[in-house]
Amino acid sequence: MTRHGARRIVGLRAATREELVLAADPSLTERTRRAQASAALARARDAVLERAAAVLPADEVDALAARLDRYGRDAALPLAWLYGDRDDFEALLARLLRTVVDAAGERPHALRRLDRRREIDPEWFLRESMVGYVCYADRFAGDLPGVRSRLDYLEELGVRYLHLMPLLAARAGEDDGGYAVVDFDRVDPRLGTNADLEELATELHERDMALCVDLVVNHTAAEHTWAERAKAGDPFYQAFYLTYPDRSLPDAYERTVPETFPDTAPGNFTWSAELSSWVWTTFYPFQWDLDHSNPEVFAALLEVMLRTANRGVDVLRLDAVRCLWKRLGTTCENLPEAHWLLQAWRGLTRIATPGVVFKAEAIVGPDQLVQYLGAHDREHPECELAYHNQLMVMSWSAVASRDARLPTVALDRLADPPRGTGWVTYVRCHDDIGWAVDDADAATVGVNGFAHRRFLAEFYAGQIPGSFARGAIYQDDPRTGDARTSGMAAALAGLTEARATGDPLLLDQAVRRLLLLHAIAYGWGGLPLLWMGDEIAMGNDDDWTLDPAAGDDNRWMHRPHMDWQAAQRRHHPGSVEQRVFAGIAALADARRRTPELHAIGPTRPVWTDNHRVLAWRRDHPRFGTLLGLANVHDADQSVDAEILGVVRAWDPVDVLDDDRPVPVDAGRIPLPRLSVRWVVAP
Numbered sequence: 001m002t003r004h005g006a007r008r009i010v011g012l013r014a015a016t017r018e019e020l021v022l023a024a025d026p027s028l029t030e031r032t033r034r035a036q037a038s039a040a041l042a043r044a045r046d047a048v049l050e051r052a053a054a055v056l057p058a059d060e061v062d063a064l065a066a067r068l069d070r071y072g073r074d075a076a077l078p079l080a081w082l083y084g085d086r087d088d089f090e091a092l093l094a095r096l097l098r099t100v101v102d103a104a105g106e107r108p109h110a111l112r113r114l115d116r117r118r119e120i121d122p123e124w125f126l127r128e129s130m131v132g133y134v135c136y137a138d139r140f141a142g143d144l145p146g147v148r149s150r151l152d153y154l155e156e157l158g159v160r161y162l163h164l165m166p167l168l169a170a171r172a173g174e175d176d177g178g179y180a181v182v183d184f185d186r187v188d189p190r191l192g193t194n195a196d197l198e199e200l201a202t203e204l205h206e207r208d209m210a211l212c213v214d215l216v217v218n219h220t221a222a223e224h225t226w227a228e229r230a231k232a233g234d235p236f237y238q239a240f241y242l243t244y245p246d247r248s249l250p251d252a253y254e255r256t257v258p259e260t261f262p263d264t265a266p267g268n269f270t271w272s273a274e275l276s277s278w279v280w281t282t283f284y285p286f287q288w289d290l291d292h293s294n295p296e297v298f299a300a301l302l303e304v305m306l307r308t309a310n311r312g313v314d315v316l317r318l319d320a321v322r323c324l325w326k327r328l329g330t331t332c333e334n335l336p337e338a339h340w341l342l343q344a345w346r347g348l349t350r351i352a353t354p355g356v357v358f359k360a361e362a363i364v365g366p367d368q369l370v371q372y373l374g375a376h377d378r379e380h381p382e383c384e385l386a387y388h389n390q391l392m393v394m395s396w397s398a399v400a401s402r403d404a405r406l407p408t409v410a411l412d413r414l415a416d417p418p419r420g421t422g423w424v425t426y427v428r429c430h431d432d433i434g435w436a437v438d439d440a441d442a443a444t445v446g447v448n449g450f451a452h453r454r455f456l457a458e459f460y461a462g463q464i465p466g467s468f469a470r471g472a473i474y475q476d477d478p479r480t481g482d483a484r485t486s487g488m489a490a491a492l493a494g495l496t497e498a499r500a501t502g503d504p505l506l507l508d509q510a511v512r513r514l515l516l517l518h519a520i521a522y523g524w525g526g527l528p529l530l531w532m533g534d535e536i537a538m539g540n541d542d543d544w545t546l547d548p549a550a551g552d553d554n555r556w557m558h559r560p561h562m563d564w565q566a567a568q569r570r571h572h573p574g575s576v577e578q579r580v581f582a583g584i585a586a587l588a589d590a591r592r593r594t595p596e597l598h599a600i601g602p603t604r605p606v607w608t609d610n611h612r613v614l615a616w617r618r619d620h621p622r623f624g625t626l627l628g629l630a631n632v633h634d635a636d637q638s639v640d641a642e643i644l645g646v647v648r649a650w651d652p653v654d655v656l657d658d659d660r661p662v663p664v665d666a667g668r669i670p671l672p673r674l675s676v677r678w679v680v681a682p
C-alpha cells in the first residue's frame, strides 16, 4: 500500500456516500496530510493540556503531554486521511482528544501504575513467559466469578494471559458466540456484572496475568441500542449503519465482495422492514455492519475502547477488522482505510491507557496479515498482536501430508512483524480453520493449491481413506469449491479415532501429534494461545446441535463445556489427560527458561535435508538463537546436523529434553516420530 499520490474520498456524508467514490487527487500527498495533521494537533494541544491539568495530578499531566506528542501524531495522520476533507476536521480531532483526556482522568490508580510499568517494559506481552488461554466464561466456569475461582488451574498450565471470549451483553437467541452485541458497556448479565469483570481483572493483575476481551468494532447486533434508535427513526443513529433503499448498490457490491458464511448466511445484505432498507451484514443477518466513514462511529467506538480499558482489560481483541471499510468494486477487505482506523484508535488510546495493546483479528492472506501489525510501505503503528493464521494452517497441512515443504515455502514468504509487535500463535481457535494455502506457494512445491485445500478439508473431515481426523466440513461453498474445517484439536489430531479403535499405537501417535502441534505454536516465537479443552484433549461436542442458540453453525462442535471430571484425570499417571496436560504445561515451563523465545526478532523456516521435518530458526537480538525441529511424520527421522550448521558451532542442548545435549548420531540429529526439539546454545 502506498500513500503517495493517494486518493481522496469525496462526498462522504452526502448522497454519494455509499458509492464511496474515489477521485485521484495528486495534490494530496502524505506530506500535505501530515502538515494538516500536525497543524490541527498543535492547535489542539494547549486546550488538551489545560483539561488534563483539571483532571490529573501534575506529574501525570507531564506524562500525558509526552504521550500526546508521541502518539498524537500516530493518530492525527490517519485521521486526516480518513476525515481530513471535512470542514470540521480540527473540531473533530479536538473532541477526540478531549475524550482521551477524560478517560485518562478516570483511569483507576492501580491501572496507571500498571501503565507505568508497561511503559518501562513496552514489550511486556512478548515475554517468553507469556502463555495465553482462551475460553468462554460460561463454558469454562459458569460465569465471571466462576472464572476467578479457576485461576489456580490456569496457573498450573503456566497461563499469564486470559482471553475471555465475547462477554458483553449479547442479543437473545442466536448470537454468533457473543459477537452480536447489544450493549458495549455492559457485561452480559448471564456472565456477571461490570463489577465482576473489574474484580477479575484486579485479581489477574495481582497474579501477574493479563486480560484480553473482544471488542466487535465491525458490527453490532441488529438489537444494539444504536440499531434500535436507528429503527425508531433517529437519523443520527441511522447514519451509524450502511443502508440502501433498493438493491442497486447491494447488487453492485455483491459482484466483488466474498461471502463469509456462504452456507449459513449467504449474501452481504439483509432487508430491514423497520428501516425499509437493505442493511450491510457481512456476517449473520442479525449483525449490522457499522459505517466507519461516519466519524461519529469512530468516536463512539473510541469511547467504548477507553471505558473497556479502564475496567482493567489489557488487550483489546478487535474483531473482524479486515472488513472495516467498504469500497465499490473491491472485496471490501483489507482496504487502506481499515488500517487507518486501527492506527488512529491505537494512537489515541495510547495517550490515555498506554499499558493497553490491540490484537487484530484479521484472518487474511499471508501478504495482508503483517500489515495489521503496522508493516506497510513503511511502519505505521497499528496493532501489537495479530493471529498467525498461516502457522496454524501450515502446521495442520504438515501433519496431514507428513511433509514440511509447503509450510517452509509459505512461512518463509511472510514478512517479519515490526519491532514491538508479535504474533499470537495457536493450534486452533473457536472459529473454523480456513485453508489459506496460497496457489503460488503450492505451485512452488509442485502442488495444486485448490486440490491441496480440498484435500485438507476432506482429510480433516475424515473423508479420505487413512485420515486420522474426525472433524467436519464447514461452509462448503459450491461456487468456489472451497471448504473449511470444524473440530476440536484432539479430534483433528487423531485422538477420537484412536480412542474408537482402542489401538495403543494410534493413541500414542495422536497424543504426540497434539503435543507436536502445541510445541510448534509455543516455540515459534510469539504469544502462544491454548484453547480451552485442548489441554485435556477434549473431543468434539457431539451435542452442539441440541442448543438452539447454535443454529446450524457447526463451529459449536469445538466450543464445548469444560469437562472438569476429565480434567481431574490430569492427576492420573498414564491417562491421556495427564500426558497432554503435563506435556502442555511443560511447554510453558520450557518457555520460561528460554529467553530466546522472547518474541522480538525474526522467525524463519529453515530447509533441511529431510522434508518430513519442519525446521525454524529464531534470532533474538539479545538472547540469541533457537532452532526448532519438528518431525511431522509418524516414523522416526533425522536431519543432517551440518546442514543446520549449528552443532559444531554451539554444542547445543534441547530445551524440550530437559536441556540435555542434542544427540548426534553419525552426523545426524535423530528425531523420534512426531517429536519436537527446541535447540539452543548451552
Ligand code: GLC
Pocket (backbone or CB within 6 Å): 176, 177, 179, 180, 216, 283, 319, 320, 361, 430, 431
Ligand atoms: C470473528 C469471530 C467469529 C465471528 C465473526 C463475526 O471472525 O472470530 O467467531 O463469527 O468475527 O463477529
